[in-house]
Amino acid sequence: MIKLKDIISEKKQLNEKQEAPPGLIKIISQMTDGNNHTEARWEIAKRLKNKKLQNFYKAMSILNDVFNGNGPEQSKLIHKMEKVLYKELQRTFANAKDIISAL
Numbered sequence: 001m002i003k004l005k006d007i008i009s010e011k012k013q014l015n016e017k018q019e020a021p022p023g024l025i026k027i028i029s030q031m032t033d034g035n036n037h038t039e040a041r042w043e044i045a046k047r048l049k050n051k052k053l054q055n056f057y058k059a060m061s062i063l064n065d066v067f068n069g070n071g072p073e074q075s076k077l078i079h080k081m082e083k084v085l086y087k088e089l090q091r092t093f094a095n096a097k098d099i100i101s102a103l
Contacts, residue, residue, distance in 0.1 A: 025095075029102040038064060040103060041085060048088050056081050 024047070031040035038061045045053035056077075063074060070078065089096040 025098055025102045028099065032103055037103070044085065044089065044099065044103070048092055050088055053081065053085055053088070 024043070028040045028043060031037070031043070038057050042054060042057035042061065045057055060074065060078065064070065067074070086096075086100060089099055093099060
């Protein structure tokens, strides 16, 4: 017997084949290697279709441009939203560990 909770919580793979040739996880890894952490997280938020996270990372990108980097207040916000992002990744994607390690 299939339980409803098993159907609802079914996770999907972040489909590498639908992304650009190197694959999204590799692209995210390259972004973070190039110190583009906010952009990398924004790309992931887009794939999650989470407007709250998308708006947050877009706003952080603007603040980084205005203040030439993260201040202590921004760092606190980033850490708070990081928890939300990781929780959403783990809830949504079966390969969440691979994605988080790329970040």
